[in-house]
Structure formats: structure tokens, C-alpha cells
Amino acid sequence: MPKPFSAIPFTGIPFPKTEYDRRQKKVLAAVASANLDxxxxTAHGHxxxxxxxxxxxxYFAPFPLILVPGRAPTYVVREYEVDTVRATSCIDEIISYTQxxxxxxxxxxxxxxxxLHGRRVGLELGCWNLAAADVSALQAQLPDLKIADATRLVASVAAVKSELELEAMRNAMAMTDLAVRTFQQSLREGVTETxxxxxxxxxxKKAGGQLAQFYSLGFGERTRLAHGVPAHHPIRNNEPAMVEIGGAKHGYAAGVVRSAVLGRHPETEVLHDLAVEALEAAIGAIKPGETASAVDAAARKVIARSGRSQVFRHRTGYQTGIHWSERGNLSLEPGAADILEAGMTLHMPLILFSENGYLFGTSEQVLVTERGAEILSTTPHTLYQA
Structure with a gap:
């Protein structure tokens, strides 16, 4: 007779079942508010x-979790994965497909x-892990199904963290800070990115932590590469270095950007000063009830005042939590109408472009509180000079 799944080492759910029940209940309330049946x-983070x-x-085909008011959640997964899903999720109703x-x-x-074949059902049309072909195939099976875009629905609920989630974020940040300190202390002429x-x-690993799956790190001319992965490339004296890295706990990632210069590099040093000023202005604008676009505007005002608006070519920040980011999450960008609430966590990377194409800057991972923004990192966002 097979052993119960509880006997498999390192399986189970990271939070109490009551925490997942709370999340599902809030999502179902949002389903009702959106007039969905x-x-x-399908998004992995969700x-x-x-x-x-x-x-x-x-990765092979969607694993839809079907949430219907008044019913227990139903997970539709590949038969190959059924035992893993059963051992590592809180879902009892699992239905499988093979190919x-x-x-x-x-x-x-x-x-x-x-x-639900003729009802209004929300799909995460703007998230990863749901292709246009998947939607078309489902619609072909249910021609009367009324598909609505629910890309933002789970993200809007997940934006506000519980105390258990915040504990995971703080644990992740402790590993992020360790990673940043190690990055800074490792800088010496000739050391390679790898x-x-x-x-x-x-x-x-020695501290018992883990890093988020992806991080970027670059030295010298390679700081021109957005999201560049470490290569066997050494740093020389009077060159810049930048890392974007995050620790992870139960899938919750808390990332930051930190920059350094080995010796002196005036071009990126001036750029970094501007990034710090813009970041601090954006952090100062954070409070419950403020719009995401207003926080973004605070950073842009500083950069515009410098006369170098062309150096800033992306958004000011985005919602964080499970996974580094997910399409459809709250974004701090022009025109964003999302309202900040206490309990939200945000990553705010102020990475700027120099005239010669260097990408350089800094960031913070912040928690929105009733009093404003709490910075979660203990490593200063000022430039580190080795």
C-alpha cells in the first residue's frame, strides 16, 4: 500500500491551510465584484x-485552478504531475489530463x-502560461462560454500581504542583504562576475537561505546590458559594477539593485546620485490612498528637473510577492490608477542610462504602512565605493 503523501520528505504547504482558505475567499469575493461566475x-505565481x-x-500546458463560488477549488493538471500537486498543494479536488x-x-x-458552459468566466488573458491557442481551444469546446479578462483579479488581492507573507518577505530580504554585502566585499581588481x-x-546557502531563480550582475562595459547574467568577465580598476538580486522564501522574492565603483568612474557616479534622489522622492510619496502614478510622477519630477529626462526609460516600480514579478501586477508608471494600501510590498528600481549607455542605479523594496513607506533592506542604497 502506498505511503501517505505526508510521509514524503520536504513536501506539504508552506503556510497553514487557513491562510490559503483566506486567500481563496478574498479572490472569490473579487470574482463576485467583477460579475463573474x-x-x-493559470499564472504560476497566482x-x-x-x-x-x-x-x-x-510549462507543457496550462494547469487551470477553477474557482467557483460555493464550490471547493478544482485543479486540472497533467496526470504526470498529480502526485506532486497533491503532496504540495492544499487542493483536494484534482482532475488530470494526459497529453x-x-x-x-x-x-x-x-x-x-x-x-458554466454558457456563463461569464474570467481567464488570465494577460498573464504568462496561457497562450492564445489555449484560449481558442477552450472556446472551441465551449462555444457559448463568455470569456472575460481577469488578468488583474488575483494580483489585486495578492498585492496586500498578510503577516505570514510579510514574515516570508523579511526572511527573503535577510538573504538579499547578505548577497549584497558579499557582492560589495568581493570586489577587487581581476575578480570575475562568475x-x-x-x-x-x-x-x-551557508546561511540556510536561497536566492530567487534569476538575478543579474555585471562589471564595466557589461553594465550596459539590462538583466545581464554573470559571465567570466573581470572587473578592472575605475570601473562600475551593478547587481540586481533577491533572496527567496516560500517563493516570495525580495530583490534590490545595488551599485558600486572600483576606484572612480565619474560618469556612473553622477548618474547614481540622480537615481538616489529620484528614488528617495518616490519613497517619500508613498502612503495609503495615493495612486501608483503619483509615486511614479515623484521620481520623474526629480529627473525632469535635472534636464536629463532621457536617462529614465522604464517604470518606477512594481508589486512584489510570490515570484519576482507577474504580468498583470500593480505597476508604478504614468497613468496607473491603482490605489496604494497598507500591506503592499513594492520593488522600486531606479536604473538610469548614461550618455554612453551604462545602466546604473539603485532600488528599494518597501512595505506600504499607515505612516508611509518602510524600507525592508538594511544595506544602504547609496553608491558603494571599493
Whole structure:
């Protein structure tokens, strides 16, 4: 007789079942407010938020979590992954399909069984892990299904963190700060990006932590590369260095950007000063009830006043939590009408472009509180000079 899943080492859900029940209840309330009859969740970050399972088996075809008011959640997953989903999620009702082409039929069968074939159902049309072909195949199975875009629905609920989530974010940030200190202390002439990356990973592992799956690190001319991965490239005297890195806990990532100069590099040093000023203005604008666009505008005002508006070519920040980011999350950008609430966590990377193409800057991971913004990192966002 097979052993119960509880006997498998390192399985289970990271938070109490009551925490997932709370999340699902809030999402279902948002479903009702959006005048939807059901929600089909497919984004990996949202699946992990609502179930505990990381969703990674859905690289082959979607793993829809079907939420219907008055019913227990139903997970539709590949048969190959059923035991993993059962062992690492809080979902009891799991229905499987075998091949990629079976996804739409099995998902449609569940929706039909729940009387949703002619109803209004939300799909995460703007998130990762749901392709246009998946939507078309589902619509072909259920021609009367009224599909609505629910890209922002789970994200809007997940934006406000519980105390358990904030604890995970703080634990993640402790590893981020360790990574940043290791980055700074490792800078010496001739050391390569890969060697510094290896040292960071060793120190974080030694401390019992882990890093988010992706991070960027570059020296000298390679700081021109957005999201550049470490290479066997050494730093020389009078060159800049920049890292964007985050620790992770239960899938919650808390990333920051930190920059340094080995010796002196006037071009990037001046750029960094501007990034710090813009970042601090944006942080100062954060408070409950403020719009996301107003925070973004505070940073842009500083940069415009410098006469160098062309150096800032992206948004001021974005919602954080499970995974580094997810499409459809709250974004601090021009025109964004989202209202900040206490309990939200935001990453605010003020990375600027120099005249010669260097990308350089700084960031903070902040918690929105009733009093304003609480900075979660303990490493200063000022320039580190080695």
C-alpha cells in the first residue's frame, strides 16, 4: 500500500491551510465584484499564492485552478504531475489530463459539469502560461462560454500581504542583504562576475537561505546590458559594477539593485546620485490612498528637473510577492490608477542610462504602512565605493 503523501520528505504547504482558505475567499469575493461566475487561474505565481504548489509542471500546458463560488477549488493538471500537486498543494479536488491536446477538453468538461458552459468566466488573458491557442481551444469546446479578462483579479488581492507573507518577505530580504554585502566585499581588481556570483550563492546557502531563480550582475562595459547574467568577465580598476538580486522564501522574492565603483568612474557616479534622489522622492510619496502614478510622477519630477529626462526609460516600480514579478501586477508608471494600501510590498528600481549607455542605479523594496513607506533592506542604497 502506498505511503501517505505526508510521509514524503520536504513536501506539504508552506503556510497553514487557513491562510490559503483566506486567500481563496478574498479572490472569490473579487470574482463576485467583477460579475463573474467563475475564475480560471493559470499564472504560476497566482497558482502558488492560492494553493501552495509552485505551478512549474505547467510549462507543457496550462494547469487551470477553477474557482467557483460555493464550490471547493478544482485543479486540472497533467496526470504526470498529480502526485506532486497533491503532496504540495492544499487542493483536494484534482482532475488530470494526459497529453497537451487533452487540456481543453478536460477543462471544458469540468466547466460544463459545473454549469458554466454558457456563463461569464474570467481567464488570465494577460498573464504568462496561457497562450492564445489555449484560449481558442477552450472556446472551441465551449462555444457559448463568455470569456472575460481577469488578468488583474488575483494580483489585486495578492498585492496586500498578510503577516505570514510579510514574515516570508523579511526572511527573503535577510538573504538579499547578505548577497549584497558579499557582492560589495568581493570586489577587487581581476575578480570575475562568475566568481562573485559563486561566492554570493555559497554564502547564502551557508546561511540556510536561497536566492530567487534569476538575478543579474555585471562589471564595466557589461553594465550596459539590462538583466545581464554573470559571465567570466573581470572587473578592472575605475570601473562600475551593478547587481540586481533577491533572496527567496516560500517563493516570495525580495530583490534590490545595488551599485558600486572600483576606484572612480565619474560618469556612473553622477548618474547614481540622480537615481538616489529620484528614488528617495518616490519613497517619500508613498502612503495609503495615493495612486501608483503619483509615486511614479515623484521620481520623474526629480529627473525632469535635472534636464536629463532621457536617462529614465522604464517604470518606477512594481508589486512584489510570490515570484519576482507577474504580468498583470500593480505597476508604478504614468497613468496607473491603482490605489496604494497598507500591506503592499513594492520593488522600486531606479536604473538610469548614461550618455554612453551604462545602466546604473539603485532600488528599494518597501512595505506600504499607515505612516508611509518602510524600507525592508538594511544595506544602504547609496553608491558603494571599493
Amino acid at each position: 467563475a475564475l480560471v487561474v 497558482l502558488r499564492y492560492l494553493t501552495g504548489y509552485d505551478g512549474m509542471g505547467g 497537451q491536446q487533452d487540456f481543453s477538453k478536460v477543462c471544458a468538461d469540468v466547466l460544463r459539469r459545473y454549469g 566568481k562573485v556570483a559563486e561566492t554570493i550563492e555559497e554564502e547564502v
